[in-house]
Amino acid sequence: MFLIERCEWLAPDIKRFQIRAPRVAQKFQPGQFVIVRVHDHGERIPLTIADADPVAGTITLIVQGVGKTTKLMNRLADGQPIRDVVGPLGNPSQLHRYGTVVVIGGGVGTAIAYPTALGLLRAGTRVVAIIGARTASLLIMEDEMRAASQLLIVTTDDGSRPGPRLVTDALYEVMKSEPKIDLVLAVGPIGMMRAVADMTRPHGILTRVSLNAIMVDGTGMCGGCRVVMGHQTRFACVDGPEFDAHQVDYDLLAQRNRAYREMEQESLRRFEQHPDWDMQWVAEQCRLAERHPEILVNPNTPPNSEAH
Amino acid sequence: MNDLSPKARMSLPRQSMPAQPADERSHNFSEVNLGLSVLQAHQEALRCLECTHPRCTQGCPVGVKVKDFVALIAAGDLLAAAAKLREDNVLPAITGRVCPQEHQCEGACILGKRLAPLGIGYLERFVSDYEREHGVHTQAAKVPTTGKRVAIVGSGPAGLSAAGDLAQRGHAVTVFEALHEPGGVLIYGIPEFRLPKEIVRAEIENLRRLGVAFETNVVIGKTVTIDELLGTEGYQAVFIATGAGLPKFLGVAGEHLAGVYSANEFLTRINLMRADQFPDYDEPVFDCRRRTVAVVGGGNTAMDAVRTALRLGAARALLIYRRSEVEMPARREEIQHAREEGVEFLTETVPKAFVGNEQGLLRSIQCIRTEPGPPDRSGRRRVQPIADSEFEVPAEIAVMALGTGANPLIQASTPELATDARGYIAADPETLTTSRPHVFAGGDIVTGGATVISAMGAGRRAAAAIHAHLLMPDSKSDG
Ligand SMILES: Cc1cc2nc3c(=O)[nH]c(=O)nc-3n(C[C@H](O)[C@H](O)[C@H](O)COP(=O)(O)OP(=O)(O)OC[C@H]3O[C@@H](n4cnc5c(N)ncnc54)[C@H](O)[C@@H]3O)c2cc1C
Ligand SMILES: Cc1cc2nc3c(=O)[nH]c(=O)nc-3n(C[C@H](O)[C@H](O)[C@H](O)COP(=O)(O)OP(=O)(O)OC[C@H]3O[C@@H](n4cnc5c(N)ncnc54)[C@H](O)[C@@H]3O)c2cc1C
Ligand code: FES
Numbered sequence A: 001m002f003l004i005e006r007c008e009w010l011a012p013d014i015k016r017f018q019i020r021a022p023r024v025a026q027k028f029q030p031g032q033f034v035i036v037r038v039h040d041h042g043e044r045i046p047l048t049i050a051d052a053d054p055v056a057g058t059i060t061l062i063v064q065g066v067g068k069t070t071k072l073m074n075r076l077a078d079g080q081p082i083r084d085v086v087g088p089l090g091n092p093s094q095l096h097r098y099g100t101v102v103v104i105g106g107g108v109g110t111a112i113a114y115p116t117a118l119g120l121l122r123a124g125t126r127v128v129a130i131i132g133a134r135t136a137s138l139l140i141m142e143d144e145m146r147a148a149s150q151l152l153i154v155t156t157d158d159g160s161r162p163g164p165r166l167v168t169d170a171l172y173e174v175m176k177s178e179p180k181i182d183l184v185l186a187v188g189p190i191g192m193m194r195a196v197a198d199m200t201r202p203h204g205i206l207t208r209v210s211l212n213a214i215m216v217d218g219t220g221m222c223g224g225c226r227v228v229m230g231h232q233t234r235f236a237c238v239d240g241p242e243f244d245a246h247q248v249d250y251d252l253l254a255q256r257n258r259a260y261r262e263m264e265q266e267s268l269r270r271f272e273q274h275p276d277w278d279m280q281w282v283a284e285q286c287r288l289a290e291r292h293p294e295i296l297v298n299p300n301t302p303p304n305s306e307a308h
Numbered sequence B: 001m002n003d004l005s006p007k008a009r010m011s012l013p014r015q016s017m018p019a020q021p022a023d024e025r026s027h028n029f030s031e032v033n034l035g036l037s038v039l040q041a042h043q044e045a046l047r048c049l050e051c052t053h054p055r056c057t058q059g060c061p062v063g064v065k066v067k068d069f070v071a072l073i074a075a076g077d078l079l080a081a082a083a084k085l086r087e088d089n090v091l092p093a094i095t096g097r098v099c100p101q102e103h104q105c106e107g108a109c110i111l112g113k114r115l116a117p118l119g120i121g122y123l124e125r126f127v128s129d130y131e132r133e134h135g136v137h138t139q140a141a142k143v144p145t146t147g148k149r150v151a152i153v154g155s156g157p158a159g160l161s162a163a164g165d166l167a168q169r170g171h172a173v174t175v176f177e178a179l180h181e182p183g184g185v186l187i188y189g190i191p192e193f194r195l196p197k198e199i200v201r202a203e204i205e206n207l208r209r210l211g212v213a214f215e216t217n218v219v220i221g222k223t224v225t226i227d228e229l230l231g232t233e234g235y236q237a238v239f240i241a242t243g244a245g246l247p248k249f250l251g252v253a254g255e256h257l258a259g260v261y262s263a264n265e266f267l268t269r270i271n272l273m274r275a276d277q278f279p280d281y282d283e284p285v286f287d288c289r290r291r292t293v294a295v296v297g298g299g300n301t302a303m304d305a306v307r308t309a310l311r312l313g314a315a316r317a318l319l320i321y322r323r324s325e326v327e328m329p330a331r332r333e334e335i336q337h338a339r340e341e342g343v344e345f346l347t348e349t350v351p352k353a354f355v356g357n358e359q360g361l362l363r364s365i366q367c368i369r370t371e372p373g374p375p376d377r378s379g380r381r382r383v384q385p386i387a388d389s390e391f392e393v394p395a396e397i398a399v400m401a402l403g404t405g406a407n408p409l410i411q412a413s414t415p416e417l418a419t420d421a422r423g424y425i426a427a428d429p430e431t432l433t434t435s436r437p438h439v440f441a442g443g444d445i446v447t448g449g450a451t452v453i454s455a456m457g458a459g460r461r462a463a464a465a466i467h468a469h470l471l472m473p474d475s476k477s478d479g
Helices: A022-027 A068-073 A109-122 A142-147 A167-177 A190-203 A250-257 A261-273 A275-291 B006-011 B038-046 B055-059 B066-074 B078-088 B092-098 B120-133 B157-168 B197-209 B226-230 B263-271 B300-311 B332-341 B409-413 B452-471
Strands: A002-011 A014-020 A033-037 A044-053 A058-064 A084-089 A100-106 A126-133 A151-156 A183-187 A207-210 A226-229 A232-235 A242-244 B149-153 B172-176 B213-215 B237-240 B260-262 B292-296 B316-320 B344-346 B349-356 B362-375 B381-385 B391-394 B397-400 B439-441
Touching (some): A022 A084, A033 A058, A044 A084, A044 A109, A058 A068, A109 A183, A109 A207, A167 A190, A183 A190, A190 A207, A226 A250, B038 B120, B055 B066, B066 B120, B078 B092, B078 B120, B092 B452, B149 B157, B149 B226, B157 B172, B157 B197, B157 B237, B157 B452, B197 B213, B226 B237, B263 B397, B292 B391, B300 B316, B300 B397, B316 B349, B362 B397, B439 B452
Parallel strands (some): A100 A126, A126 A151, B149 B237, B260 B397, B292 B316, B292 B397
Antiparallel strands (some): A014 A058, A044 A058, A207 A242, A226 A232, B362 B381, B362 B391
C-alpha cells in the first residue's frame, strides 16, 4: 500500500497529494500517469503525475473531485494508505528544445500540463502558458504555472478575473502576437481540446492533446481506452496519452467517456449518502497498515489481503 | 493394482460430473461443476486399464503419471495420489478444471477407442480438491538457500510454476505483477463459475509459504526494466512470463461504439474488478439485463464471455462464430454447458459492421454468412463470405473474443531481446533461453495464446534451465 505523506486543498474540490511510491518516483518523466485504486472495492482510475521527488521517494498527484472515486480520494488525509498505485504509465512528453510552445490547461488539465510545461522550460523552450477555469476560485496552480513559463495568461469563463474568458480567446491573441509557434499542447475538457485543434489546424501549427480515455489496466491489455486517430486505432494508455490533436476523433472519445454516465451518477449518489460505507474500507486498510507497517515501505500485496 | 479383470473394468460406466442445473447456474457465478464424490472417484479410478505403455501420459503436455495417481485413488490413498500428481503438475486443481482433456490425456486414453475415456480431468480435480480441503499442504523438504535471486515477470501459470520450482530449489524468488492481484488469466480472465478464485489464491498462498515474494503493481518495462532487474535490483536471472495479453479487434466499422468490448476488458471488469457486484464494487459494466449480448469468437474466451453475459442477466446471449460448431476451439464441456444454459449459436457468420444510434451506443450488428473455402497453408480451410447473405442482428452489447497478441511493453524496453515476426519473444523451446544472457521466457509470450498446462510446462522447464544456469560457474555473480 501507498502512504499519503501530505495533502492539501488547492481549490474547492481540488486536492494535492504527496504519496510514497519510490519506484514510480524513480522513473517518472513529465507526461506520465499512474493508475490508482483507493481501496479493495474500488475502481482503477488514471491520474497524472504532477511531480516526483526520487530522493524522498514521493510523487505528487492533483485530483479534481468530479465523481465517486475522485471525491472519495479527496476525503483521504495525511497518513492514510492508498491501496494500489501503479506506474509510471504512458509515454513521456517530448521535451525537446523548441522555439516557442503554448501550453494550455483547462480545469484540472492545468495540473496535467504543468510537469510538461516545466520540462519544456528547463529544456530551454520559450513557454507561453494559458490556464483557464470556470471561475476564479477554481483556478489552480497559478503560481507554479507562472514559474514554469515566460508568459502566463489566465482566463475565467465567467469573467471573474480580468482578461479573456476562454482559453481559445487567449490562444487567438497569442497566435496574433507570437511570430512563430512551434507547438501547442492542450489539456482539458474534450470540447476545449477540440476547439484548440480547430484553431491551429488551418495554420498548420503542430498541436498535441492529452486524452482522458476511460482506462482499466493501463498496460494495453483491455483495449477499453482505445481512441481513433485518422483511420487508426490507438490505446491511450500505452500509445498516448498525448496525441496529434488534428487526428483525434473527438466525438468518439466523448461518446465512449459518457458510456457509464448513469452508473457513475448512481455510485456518486450512494457515496454522498453513505460515505461511511467506503470509509470503512479505508479504515480497514489503515488498520492493516498499522499491523503490517512493512507493506507501506515495500508495497507488496499484504498478507491475507484479498478477502472477498 | 486393482483386482478387477479388464472386462469388468470396461463394464463400468464413466462417472458423470455432478453439476448445478443449467437453469439455476445460468443466474449465478458459483462453480458449475460440483466435483465427484469419493465413491464416484473410486468407481472412476477402477476403470483404468493400467496399460503397460500408457498413452495418457504421452498425451499430457507435462507427462503426468496418470496410471500411478489413479491407482492410488483406487487403493484409497487420496493424499498419496495428490502427491504423485504434484510431482509433474504443480497446479492440478486448476488444470483439472480447465485443461482441454479431450485433446490430451483423455483423447489418448485407450478406453476412448470404444467406450468413454477415463475421466482423468475429473480425477485430477478430485484429488487436488481433497488435498486442499483437508488442509494438507505438500510441503517441500527444506533445502539450503543458494543465495541466488530470480525475478519472475508475470504471475500467470507459467510464472507461478517457475516460482514454485525455483523456491523449492533454494533460490530467492520475487514475482512481479502489473495488476493489483497475482494470477494472470486465472484471475482476470477465467470466470469464477469455471475456476473459483479461492483455488487460485490458495495456490498463491502455497507459494508464499514456500518463500516466494509477490510484488504487485509493478509493470516491468515501465516501473522497472529488465536491465535494472539484472543490474541495480540484483537478480541473477529473469524469467519473462507476461502472457499474450493484447486484445485483437476485427477492424470493421463501428467497432469502437460504446457497448463493444474486448473479451479481456469485459472479463476483467467482472473477474478482477467485480463489476457483477456494482455498486458494492465501484467498477461499472454495461447493464446486460433485458438486452442482447453478442460475443464474437469460438474459443474458451468466447464461451466464458457469453456465459458471463447470461449470468449478468442478458435476455439473449449469442455466439457469433465464423466456422461451424465442430470447429470451435473451445473445450467440449464449455460448448455443451453454454448450450444447456441457453446460449444461441450463430455459426458460419462474421460481423461486417457494428451499428450505433445517435448517442454512439451499439444497436445492431450487420453480419454475413460464410462457407468453407480452399485450405490455407496450415491445411485449415479458409472461410469465405457468401454473396448477398447479409443480415442484421439486434444487440446492445458486443464482446470481441478473437484471440490475443503479444504486448510489446517489455520487448520495446529491453534492447537486443529478439522477437519473432509477430512480436512474441524468441526463446529456445527446451531451455527457454532468449537472445539476452540471464533472461529466459516462456508461456503465452513465447508461443502465443495457448493453454494453462502448456504455460505451466514452460514454467517448469524454465525453472530447471534457470537452476542449471545459476549453478554454472560463469553465471552472474551475486549482487
Ligand atoms: C491519462 C489520464 C490522466 C488523468 N489525470 C488526471 C489528474 O491528474 N487529475 C484528475 O483529477 N483527473 C485526471 N484524469 C481524469 C480522472 O481519471 C477521472 O476524473 C476519474 O477517473 C473520474 O472518476 P470518478 O469516479 O471520480 O468519476 P466518475 O463519475 O466515475 O467519472 C467522471 C468522468 O471521468 C471519466 N472516467 C470515469 N472512470 C474513468 C476511468 N476508469 N479512467 C479514466 N476516466 C474515467 C469519464 O469520462 C466520466 O464521465 C486523468 C485521466 C486520464 C485518462
Ligand atoms: C478468458 C480465457 C479463458 C481461457 N480458458 C482456458 C482453458 O479453459 N483452458 C486452458 O488451458 N487455457 C485457457 N486459456 C488460456 C490460458 O489461460 C493461457 O494460455 C495461460 O494463462 C497463459 O499463461 P501465462 O503464464 O503465459 O500468461 P498469463 O496467464 O497471461 O499471465 C501473464 C501475467 O503477466 C502479467 N504481465 C504482463 N505484462 C507484464 C509486465 N510488463 N510486467 C509485469 N507483469 C506483466 C499480466 O498482468 C498477467 O498477470 C484461457 C484464456 C483466457 C483469456
Ligand atoms: S487501459 Fe486497458 S488497454 Fe489501455
